Structures are given as structure tokens and as C-alpha cells.
Amino acid sequence: RKEVEQDPGPFNVPEGATVAFNCTYSNSASQSFFWYRQDCRKEPKLLMSVYSSGNEDGRFTAQLNRASQYISLLIRDSKLSDSATYLCVVNDNYGQNFVFGPGTRLSVLP
């Protein structure tokens, strides 16, 4: 069965903290990988794509380890506005289906 698993959470961290989320996927044929962010009762929005070499976008760093089928997201200097659920998403079947992890909820506290 194709599945995506994530840290169960929730994560409650103070402002300015660094927080890391982990994700594993079961389908070794998966083609592409993403982190989405979902605010309460809103649609998922792309945070960043995850590339094989790892990539960074400001305070956010994503890593991919294909051998271990593992994806991570690091958030540095967390802000109150980072509070949301972070969804690990894997694209199977050569781009035809997006499989969502259950999400990890982050609360950044003042």
C-alpha cells in the first residue's frame, strides 16, 4: 500500500526556535516530493518542492534521502505566523497522483 507517514505532533515551540519535521514514504518509485502548509479550514498551499540535492528557501530547508525514503523540513527562527499543519506530499505514478501524509501540526508560541 502506498503511504506517507509523518511525525504525529503537535509541536509547540517558542518564537525563534528551530523545528524539524520528518516524513517517510513507502513507494520507492515516487517521483517528486513537496511540503505543503495548511491553515485551519483552508486549502493546502505549496510551501516548497523538495529536490534530491536539498534546497533552501529563506528560513526553510528541505532534504530528501531517496535511499531511506525520507524527507525532512527544517524551520529556523520560527515565527508566530508559521503556526499551521505541515503536509508531506509525494507524487506517484509519474505525476498522476499526489499522496498526502497525515500532517504535523505546529504551534509557535509567543
Added chain:
Amino acid sequence: EPEVTQTPSHQVTQMGQEVILRCVPISNHLYFYWYRQILGQKVEFLVSFYNNEISEKSEIFDDQFSVERPDGSNFTLKIRSTKLEDSAMYFCASHNLDRGPTEAFFGQGTRLTVV
């Protein structure tokens, strides 16, 4: 910036009634999807649609569900006889494989409440 739009934003219906959820995907996208999210639970795949036919569907997408692209722009999800457990947020998404794998873009969702 192009976006996926969904209507209505909220639909309340009586159990057993038919509902149609509407979506306008991004115009140059080729793949269309419906997902659902029951309150407090994960986003679940329902169906993907490409080249005017279903390319993949989940076990959730039973005979009560159908999808259609009646014209060049709309993509609809029909639930024939709604059940209480169909109450959820339904998200439409579209995706363009034209230049290799890219992200899916999601509409703002339709909240379906079955009473």
C-alpha cells in the same frame, strides 16, 4: 496569478440528496483531482482525471461518485445519494505535467454538510 476556483464554498444538503461540486482548474493544466478532508483528518485522494477520463480512483470513490468535464473549463464532482459520512471539505486540484513533475494547485474547497 492563475488559481483553481471552487463553488459553492459551503453546501448543506439532506441525506439522500444529490450534490454537484464545481471546479474551474487552471486553464493550461492537464490533470485534475478531487480530494476530501473530513474535519480533523488527513487529506484523502478521491480521483484523478486526464484526457477526459478517470486515470485513477481510490476505494472511497464508489458508485455514488462521478466526475465530469462537461465543457472546456469546468470539472465537477457529483455525489448521487449523500450520506452523513460524506460531510467533509472537498478540494479540487489541477496540475501540469507539461515540463516534468510540478506541484498541484488547490482550490479553496467546498465544505459539504450532510444533515
